[in-house]
Amino acid sequence: MKYSRFLTQVSRNRQPSLIREMTNLLAQASPELVFMAGGLPNAQMFPFQAGSITLKDGRALTIHPKLMMDCLQYGPTPGYPPLVKQLKDLTQQLHSPPRWAEMDLIVTAGSQDGLCKALEMMISPGDYVVTQEPCYTGTLSILKPYKPRYLPISGDQNGMCPEALKAALSKWKPEEVQDTEKDVPKDFPPSFLSMDVDCRVIRFDSFSKILSSGLRIGYVTGPKPLVERIVLHAQVSLLHAPAMSQVLVSELLKLWGDEGFFKHTDAVQAFYLDQRNAMLEAAEKHLSDLCEWAVPTGGMFLWLKVPKIHDTWDMILERALTKNVILVPGKAFMCDSSKPCQYMRAAFSIVSPENMDKGCKNLAELIREEMVLQESNASSD
Amino acid sequence: MPNPEKFPFREMTVTLEGGKKLTLSKETLSAGLQYGPSHGYLPFRNQLKRMVEQWHAPPRWAESDLIVTVGNQDGISKALDMLLDPEDFIVVPDPCYSDFLCMLSSLAPQIVAVSVDDQGMRPDILQSALEKAISSGSTGIPKALYLVPNSCNPTGTNMGEERRQEIYAIAQQYDLIILEDDPYCFLQFNDKYLPSFLSMDVDGRVLRFDSFSKVVSSGLRIGFVTGPPPLLQGITLHMQASCICPPMLSQVLIHELLTSWGDEGFKKHISDICQFYKEQRDAMIQALKTHLTGICEWIVPEGGIFVWLKVLHLSDTSAMLLERGAKGDIVLVPGREFMVDSTKPSPYMRAAYSCVTPEEMMKGMENLAKLIQKEIELQSTHT
Numbered sequence: 001m002k003y004s005r006f007l008t009q010v011s012r013n014r015q016p017s018l019i020r021e022m023t024n025l026l027a028q029a030s031p032e033l034v035f036m037a038g039g040l041p042n043a044q045m046f047p048f049q050a051g052s053i054t055l056k057d058g059r060a061l062t063i064h065p066k067l068m069m070d071c072l073q074y075g076p077t078p079g080y081p082p083l084v085k086q087l088k089d090l091t092q093q094l095h096s097p098p099r100w101a102e103m104d105l106i107v108t109a110g111s112q113d114g115l116c117k118a119l120e121m122m123i124s125p126g127d128y129v130v131t132q133e134p135c136y137t138g139t140l141s142i143l144k145p146y147k148p149r150y151l152p153i154s155g156d157q158n159g160m161c162p163e164a165l166k167a168a169l170s171k172w173k174p175e176e177v178q179d180t181e182k183d184v185p186k187d188f189p190p191s192f193l194s195m196d197v198d199c200r201v202i203r204f205d206s207f208s209k210i211l212s213s214g215l216r217i218g219y220v221t222g223p224k225p226l227v228e229r230i231v232l233h234a235q236v237s238l239l240h241a242p243a244m245s246q247v248l249v250s251e252l253l254k255l256w257g258d259e260g261f262f263k264h265t266d267a268v269q270a271f272y273l274d275q276r277n278a279m280l281e282a283a284e285k286h287l288s289d290l291c292e293w294a295v296p297t298g299g300m301f302l303w304l305k306v307p308k309i310h311d312t313w314d315m316i317l318e319r320a321l322t323k324n325v326i327l328v329p330g331k332a333f334m335c336d337s338s339k340p341c342q343y344m345r346a347a348f349s350i351v352s353p354e355n356m357d358k359g360c361k362n363l364a365e366l367i368r369e370e371m372v373l374q375e376s377n378a379s380s381d
Numbered sequence: 382m383p384n385p386e387k388f389p390f391r392e393m394t395v396t397l398e399g400g401k402k403l404t405l406s407k408e409t410l411s412a413g414l415q416y417g418p419s420h421g422y423l424p425f426r427n428q429l430k431r432m433v434e435q436w437h438a439p440p441r442w443a444e445s446d447l448i449v450t451v452g453n454q455d456g457i458s459k460a461l462d463m464l465l466d467p468e469d470f471i472v473v474p475d476p477c478y479s480d481f482l483c484m485l486s487s488l489a490p491q492i493v494a495v496s497v498d499d500q501g502m503r504p505d506i507l508q509s510a511l512e513k514a515i516s517s518g519s520t521g522i523p524k525a526l527y528l529v530p531n532s533c534n535p536t537g538t539n540m541g542e543e544r545r546q547e548i549y550a551i552a553q554q555y556d557l558i559i560l561e562d563d564p565y566c567f568l569q570f571n572d573k574y575l576p577s578f579l580s581m582d583v584d585g586r587v588l589r590f591d592s593f594s595k596v597v598s599s600g601l602r603i604g605f606v607t608g609p610p611p612l613l614q615g616i617t618l619h620m621q622a623s624c625i626c627p628p629m630l631s632q633v634l635i636h637e638l639l640t641s642w643g644d645e646g647f648k649k650h651i652s653d654i655c656q657f658y659k660e661q662r663d664a665m666i667q668a669l670k671t672h673l674t675g676i677c678e679w680i681v682p683e684g685g686i687f688v689w690l691k692v693l694h695l696s697d698t699s700a701m702l703l704e705r706g707a708k709g710d711i712v713l714v715p716g717r718e719f720m721v722d723s724t725k726p727s728p729y730m731r732a733a734y735s736c737v738t739p740e741e742m743m744k745g746m747e748n749l750a751k752l753i754q755k756e757i758e759l760q761s762t763h764t
Contacts, residue, residue, distance in 0.1 A: 017480050025707060034745030037712045039534065039686060041595040042661075043736075045654045047398050047638060054392040063395075072598040109451055109602070109624040116623035139623040211382040212390065212414040216451075228468040236484045238451040238460035242628035243600030252389065268387045275384075300383065305487045308702030316505065349384045374484040 001199055003225045020077060020239075035188035038074075046072045053248065061251045073171040077235045079107030080246035086253050087219050091205075093258075094249045099222070102199050104227040106234065107241045111206035111218030116142045118202050118220065123148065130168065134303070134333035134343065139279035150335035157294050179328070199223045207249060209300070210268050215245035250272045268311040272300055278353035279346070286360040291366045300349035303330075308371050311340035315370045325362040388414045395737075397633065403637050413633035419621040421605070421611070422629060425636040433591075433607050437580040439536045441531030444585060448617055453564055453592035453604030456616060458484055460560060460588055460606070461525075463615035465490045468521030469512045472557065473500045476719035476729070478534040481527060481562075491521055492719035499680055501533055501540040504547040509556050525558040532565035532577065532685025535731040539569075539683050541578055549581055557586065558612070562763050564592035564604075568649045569684035570659040571590045584608045593635060595686070596654065603633035641738045658686060664739035665732070672746040676753055686735040689716075694757050697726030701756040709752040 004012065006082060029035065048071075051063035070080065077083060088105050097103055108114035113137070123129065125146050131139065135151035147258045150166040153160045172378070193203040202222035220240075222232060234240065253261060279302055280295060292305040304327075306312055313329040320326050330343025351359060393413075394404045405413065412422065430447050434624065439445055450456035465471060465488050473481065475494035485492060493514050495507045507526075516524050526548070530540040538547075552559050561578040569575075579589040588608040595599070606613060620626070640649060665688055666681055678691045690713075692698055699715040706712045716729025735746060 010487045011678050012491070013489055015483060015486055015573070017483045019714060022712065022714065025712065029707065030710070031753055032495075032710045034711050034741050036734065036737060036745060036749060037714045038736075039733050040736050041599055041686065042657065045657055048634070049396050051393065051395040051396055054389045055389050055392055057389070070600070072600045074594075101432045111627065112622075113624040138622065139435060141618075143697045167406075198660060212388045212630075213383055213416045214626075216624055216626070217626040233487075236480050236487070237452070238455040238602060238624070240602070242451070242631050244598075244634075245628055245630060248390075250629075264389060264738075271384070271387055278557065294550040307745060347382065350382055 001223070004221060006122050006226075008120075008122060008124050011229045011233070014229060016232060017235045020235050021076075024076065032302070034260045040074055043069045043073045046134065048072060055255075059255065061248065061255060063251075066248060072159075072248045073243065075240050075246070077231050077240050078105070079241060080243060080250060082254075083107060083246045083250035086250060087205075090253075090261075091193075091203075095191050095203075095221075097193050097201075098195070098197050099199045099223075103221060103225055104224045105219055105221045106227055106231055107228075107246055108218045108220055108234070109238055109241045109364070110208060110213075111204040111217040111220070112138050112142075113216075113238070114204050114218055114220035114230065115116075115139065117233045118204075118222075119143065120228070120359060121226065121233070122228045127159075130165070133335055133336065135335060137328075140333070141333070143255065145173070152335040186314065193221060202226055210265055211249060212245075215248065216242055217245050217249050219339045238264075269298075272349065273302070274296075275348045275351075276302075277355050279348035279351075280359040282353070282356040286364040287367075290364055300347055302348060304344045304346060306342050306367055307349045308374075309342055309367065310374060312342060312344045313340075315366065316344060319370070320366055323362040323366040325359045325366065327363070366371050382416055385411055385415050390414060390664050390735065392494075392755065397561050397638070397641075401641070402656050403641055405637065411636065413630035415629065416556075417626045417629045417632070419572060419626050420617050421447075421627055422632040422636065425449065425632045426605075428603050428636060428639055433579075437577050437589075437607075439607070439650055440581070440583050441585050441609075444609065446603055446613050447606060447607045448620075450590075450604045450616070450620070451624055451627050452599075452602045453590040453606075454480065455550065455602075455624075456590050456604055457481070457527075457560065457562060459619045460612070461485070461621045462588075462619060463612070464524060464525050466521065468519060470519070470521055470523040472507065472511070472523060472526040473721060474533070475721045476530055476535055476716065477527070478529060478562070478722060479714070479718045480566045482719070482721065482723075491519060492721055493523060497536060497538070499531075499538050500658030501530065501536075501538055502528060502544075502548060504544070504551060505744040507548065507551055511551070515555075517726050523555055523557055525560055526552055527560040527732060529562045529565075530578065531563055532568060532687070534565075534683060535687055535714070535716070536680070536683075536689040537685055537687045537731075538577060538680065538689075545576065545578060549578060553584060554606070559587045561587055561589040564591065564595055565590070565685040567596050568655060568658050568686065569656055570662065571683060573683075579607060582754065584643065588612055596651070597635055601634065601636055602714040606694045617730060623759055626696055627708060655684075658684075661686075661734045661737075662688075665734035665742050668739070668742040668746040669694050671743065672750040673753075676750055688734060690730045690732060691716075692728045692730065692753055694724075695753065695760065698730050699726075701752060702730060705756070706730065706752060709748050709755070711752060715750070743760075 050065050050068050053061040080324050119142050123146050127148050128150045129148040129150055132155050153164045192201045204220055206218040268331055293302055316329045328345040330341040334341050395403055395408050396402050434442055461484055467489055470491045470493050472493040493510045495502045495510055559578050578587045590606055592604040609701050679688050693726055699717045702713055702715045713730040713732045716727035717723050720727055
């Protein structure tokens with residue numbers, strides 16, 4: 001695939017920072033080499049010498065002085081090398097990308113920073129953007145300054161509808177149309193990365209939901225020329241993802257091994273499944289005549305439609321606090337924020353089952369009051 | 382927000398230099414592991430605000446704000462994204478910090494390069510360069526001026542107080558935002574106080590970029606920006622969309638450290654690192670005197686970690702360093718890398734004395750002398 005046509009002029013203009021490239025020389029250097037090229041501070045002057053993290057299962061991660069230096073000193077832009085290797089192995093194991101040899105990986109300060117840099121790499125003001133609708137607000141925040149022309153694609157239980165996608169793209173003529181229908185295994189739907197025969201997928205992974213959101217660690221996998229553009233952007237901005245965070249994640253993955261890692265993700269899954277079930281119970285109890293929803297098969301959100309309310313924005317932002325409940329109004333996830341939206345997003349990650357019950361009860365009251373308000377507004381118009 | 386109950390970390394202790402242990406409380410570690418506010422962990426931000434007020438007494442402090450960034454360079458990068466349309470002008474010293482030039486090469490604004498002397502940007506050249514830009518007929522306007530006033534990267538020079546006032550006055554005349562990049566402010570070897578641009582900012586036109594990278598840790602990726610709220614807002618919104626918030630654990634650790642130190646402890650730490658880097662500088666100058674007298678010229682830096690060397694009998698150092706340096710067991714950064722016009726030859730080189738031992742410096746300068754000698758011979762056989 002030719003990638004240059006996807007790049008903005010700014011991205012094309014990016015050149016490697018020589019100083020950062022020279023630091024790579026250190027890796028292959030003879031011990032006799034006197035390296036005075038990098039502007040590295042002397043890590044002996046950093047006040048943290050060692051550390052220890054106790055895990056919830058009682059085991060400890062020891063940060064001995066040498067490892068602490070890795071936590072505290074500048075590192076390579078693509079990521080702390082042991083972590084990069086671990087993540088490449090994990091990606092290969094989970095996705096077996098068909099063109100793995102032509103791909104690369106960079107650790108980012110959270111997956112959203114990777115997404116932001118990938119979009120900034122490609123989008124110019126007024127460009128067309130194909131996105132599912134509703135769309136994650138973080139993505140819309142990245143795109144908003146560019147005033148894109150959205151091609152929002154409606155979806156169903158399975159996400160974006162291929163027919164709607166084809167229809168939206170039909171005004172352009174592709175040179176070839178590829179049939180990508182595949183048998184979808186029931187337990188673990190294959191990633192786009194795993195079916196990427198063309199090398200056109202950039203995949204954004206995150207540790208925020210399973211290890212820690214505050215550490216700011218995610219990673220991007222994609223075609224080498226595109227990952228390289230992201231690396232160059234990172235070289236002149238944040239330099240690299242926080243080193244201590246990378247070291248901690250690496251040491252943890254090392255301690256756990258594959259078995260421990262999947263044991264943990266299974267535990268996370270089981271926890272969120274319980275949360276989802278409690279949420280559905282509360283919703284069914286209080287909201288079944290007021291709202292519609294599809295049962296989420298993963299994640300931590302319930303997407304509720306309120307058919308009898310014209311727009312949930314004011315109801316939530318101006319009146320929900322008086323009912324001691326807060327959700328996100330659906331309009332925040334729509335490409336066209338001038339249109340009314342009947343949806344709302346409820347997160348069931350943190351709330352206890354008791355509070356879910358209370359919350360849904362309050363939400364029901366809020367909706368009923370809103371319906372009355374709506375009617376009285378309509379009759380007074 | 383994900384449920385922090387599922388995060389596998391339970392407790393964290395760090396040992397500081399001197400053996401003191403800092404244990405993060407459950408709440409503090411929790412804060413370190415969860416998403417936080419885009420402009421920074423509140424206790425940390427408040428701590429930094431108190432420090433900035435104490436050090437700089439900014440004349441418009443009540444109308445200023447402060448945000449934490451993922452290293453000071455990310456703050457600068459986002460400030461440029463915010464300020465520069467391609468037709469706009471930005472003023473930079475020449476030579477200039479190379480990573481800043483890299484940022485500019487992608488945004489491709491119009492560059493006003495201002496030659497420097499032993500104090501940095503020359504006001505007379507700045508004035509005439511700005512006049513030229515304005516009368517060029519371009520639709521763009523000069524918007525910002527970038528400088529590293531203390532231990533400038535790469536020249537190692539400090540800008541004196543009077544010179545700073547002159548530059549500020551010119552910035553007022555042409556209505557420029559001043560981007561004060563000051564990562565070496567704590568690495569000054571003498572007690573001479575040089576007021577920051579922030580401390581003289583009567584107009585609210587300074588964005589000051591501070592860093593913990595040379596003082597506490599570079600890898601934790603923590604810096605901060607002080608300035609007018611409308612400008613900080615632009616940077617914060619971009620951060621919200623990109624990294625969401627600066628790394629929480631890094632912020633929590635530095636906050637706990639500064640709290641445990643108090644003002645006295647912080648001053649002591651700064652004094653210790655200055656002492657260390659001063660000794661490094663002295664050893665470097667000794668090594669230079671021993672091996673490079675008559676071969677190179679240099680100005681003795683009053684702070685920071687760099688010496689800017691000029692090779693007396695070569696017109697350009699790039700090929701020598703990049704192609705032959707490693708074999709000669711010495712690597713420095715060629716001066717051309719820091720010049721606005723990187724096509725022109727440059728006889729300069731930047732040496733960092735932060736991480737090498739005095740013995741390595743001696744060996745390195747000996748190697749450098751040999752390398753330069755060989756290069757001079759090579760050049761004369763070619764001519």
